[in-house]
Amino acid sequence: MRIHPLKSAVAIHLREHASLYVFVIVLFLMGVIFGAIVVNSLGFSQKQDLYYYLTQFFGQVSKDNLASAHDMFRQSYMHNIKYTALMWVLGISVIGLPIIFVLLFLKGVVVGFTVGFLVNQMSWKGFLLSFVSVMPQNLIVIPLMIVMGVISISFSLYMVRNQFMKRPHEPVFPMVMRYAAVMVAIAAGLLVSSAVEAYLSPVLMKQAVKWVIDFIIIII
Known part of the structure; x- marks a missing residue:
């Protein structure tokens, strides 16, 4: 059975x-856990302030007062x-190199804090909202x-070995070209994520907020 060259290259890379x-994923998960812990360390007034802004935001979602999907797409893509x-x-x-580790950790912190705060303040309703938003x-x-x-760290380590270790090594230019190609592929993938955030997530959020409001009304 013939293996597709791309699949073969991905398998070799992995x-x-x-x-x-494994190290990067663990680092990211540590960031998520740290972000969730930070939520519990917030003071009462800080939580109240954040919760106020959160309810204001979900109020705008329920009234469909969000920015246009095009603007959300552009902002999301530029950020990522x-x-x-x-x-x-x-x-x-x-x-x-060390800053790459920090950036990955901080990404985990942001995700952990966001989900942790929603769940901390709104229980299962917060989990539902975090799931869709x-x-x-x-x-x-x-x-x-x-x-x-991972690829940035790997490339950086390769450059270090290339500079300081006296042994035969691969020419730098082809490595840089492959490294640039990866960035192009990642950029294309981020177009998809931004489209999801701009066009799908608001619809899911609006429906989830409606369910939460209906649930609260039924309880009252």
Whole structure:
């Protein structure tokens, strides 16, 4: 049975960088846990202020007063592409290697804090809202950022070995071209995640907010 060259290349990449993927995923999960813990360390007044802004936002969602889907798409894509492009540049710079770890950790913190705060303040309703507002786009964004992080770290380590170890090594230019190709592929994937965030998530949020409001009315 013939194996597709792309699948073969992906399998080789995963096998060669398995330990790095495990490390990066654990680092990200530590960020998620830390973000959830930070929620519990907030003071009462801080939680109340955040909850007030949160209810204001969901009120706008229920009234369909959100920004246009086009604007949301553009803002989401620019934010994500800048974040991944920063990791790409840090990988080339070599000295930025530790910052890549920080960026991956912070991404986990943001996700953990967002979900943790919603659940902390709204119980199962918060879990439902986080499921429809945070998860859809992050199911695409997080794997892409993890892949970008691993490849950036791997490229940076390769550059270090290339500079300081006296042994035969692969020419740098082809490596840089492959590294750039990965960034292009990641950028294309982020288009999909931004489309989900701009066009699908608001619809799901609006429906979820409606369910939550209806549930509260029934209880009252």
